[in-house]
Amino acid sequence: MFDRKALKELEKRRKEWENSNYIPLKERNPEIREEFENLSWTRIAPLYTPMDIGDKDYLKDISFPGEYPYLRGIHSTMYRGKIWTMRQFAGFGTAEETNERYKYLLAHGETGLSVAFDYPTLYGYDTDHPLARGEFGKCGVAISSLRDMEILFKDIPVDRITTSMTINGPAPVVWAFYIANADNQGIPRTKLGGTIQNDVLKEYIAQKSFIFPPAPSMRLTVDTFEFGYKEVPRWNTISISGYHIREAGSTAVQELAFTLADGFAYVKAAMERGLEIDRFAPRLSFFFNAHNDFFEEIAKYRAARRIWARGMKELGAKKPRSLFMRFHTQTAGVSLTAQQPEINIVRVAIQALAAVLGGTQSLHTNSMDEALALPSEKAVRIALRTQQIIAEETGVTSTVDPLGGSYYLEWLTDRMEEEAMRYFDRIEQFGGVIPAIEKGFFQREIAEASYRFQRELEEGKRTMVGVNKYVMEENLDIPLLEMDRKGEEIQLNRLKKLRAERDQTKADRALERLRRAAEGDENTMPYILDCVHAYNTLGETCGVLREVFGEYKEPLIF
């Protein structure tokens, strides 16, 4: 980007600056540390100059937003055209309580919905399953059947609002609940927009709500890809997620590398099944974390877009929509402190700003009380207002990729891309993502990074305000969420009633047909839809798949 002669002169001047200016000043200030490292233990220099990005070709490596390799953003107009979707992840207790929360959020300016399910639902169990003991409605809403889904979206126009659902192992069944609810209202499937997380690879790696072994899991995922582009074309059939990898303790570089490796693994699996890349790839979406190290996060999103575009091109994708990476961001839950919870508002604001400067398509801002409980109404309202302030007061939306061209940011973007590539090579040496999971590679890398960080925190090398520095005695004085104590009983009665009232012969027949489809190699989605339309529950439908596919047991690594 710069001519050689100018760079040479610059390098000379930079050295002079360092020797005559920086070093003497540093020596007079012994409190200046010798080394500065970011959260991935990458050493950061005191200053970056054109030298650090001198070998870049602007048109090839950086280019314009909306153009390959999409480093600067996926659209030419970005937030001038459309602000990101403000999508707060929410769910607790019964479908009724969560439905009220959704209406509250929409009334306060939220622009998309995002469903958090409770643990039994995440594992494909109904509320009355023995393993559901104690877990009803705790981490999200309990959805055991189409009936619950009907209540969850009562009076919410699913043909006009998009919904994201964090569901993985049982994703095809829960998606079927959503589609069946729309079917019953006479809404055409082509009008439905939203996302199912449906990313099982990162479940084995980090989030751990897996059900089936890798091979049948990948088959179900590809079933949803195919069903999606044929029947529900506006639906994102996967959200390939780094969020949970990061929450489990990875570095930003690991989050970037492992997530993209997973992404390419899905693409290859679908192509091996004979699906055309430009038919399914436009509906692949991503999900990243927004953590504390501001510039590293922004660099991560930018690097992700470029790696994805280049990789997809190599795999034969041609449509822009197959090449550019769309992603959702959530601020880092793990960075929140139970101590002095109000200061989490500040952390979240900075993290959210990084996501916006990195070009996110949708955003969840965490609530200040999330290290203590599920968010209260007030806490979630402040979190939403934080996004609205960034969108409408700060002016950062006026220009596309406003930090692009920063010597530091461009250097860091390149550096993260290189490190991700090195991880790709290591994953290849295992024979791909699934063998690397089975050998515990990702799990070990993450455990190592999270332990190292924790030790540095305790040695005082890292700061967490309110935890290991600026600590104070305090009485908690923010209100926490209270749930309906009768919720579990309501849910159990509803399940009982559903089982008593449905056409049992029709329900059983649908399950039997699903079993045969799962044993063969037909696409399972139409059969799953028949099951849920016949009011088979989540547990019953997943139960058939559990019998056919078996369950995954993970290697134990710490």
Added chain:
Amino acid sequence: MERKIRVLVAKPGLDGHDRGAKVVARALRDAGMEVIYTGLHQTAEMVVQTAIQEDVDVIGLSLLSGAHMTLFTDIAELLKERGMGDVLVVGGGIIPEEDVPRLKESGIKGIFGPGTSMDEIITFIKENVKG
């Protein structure tokens, strides 16, 4: 030679958040204890069975889903039933202050919330384990 403290780190229930459990397991091992990790998705019965088989001195429970009132107390009850009442049981996770007295009453001797240092946990175990 002095017998090493044997600790079972357990993840009861369906909660998949295992970062804390793994970090604590590593820290206890580095502090010279013998650590057995159950892995995820353990019922109360499974945790107690493993504790008996492995003849542990300490059980460390980790749960971030909010189901601790049910699952921690289930485990404490079961231990008493099986005559394992002298095993030191501690727990950690997202546990509201108001739940702590009832958990302690049920027999969970130490509760460690977010932000607890590894040293604090190690010291607590060393001071409270029955030799």
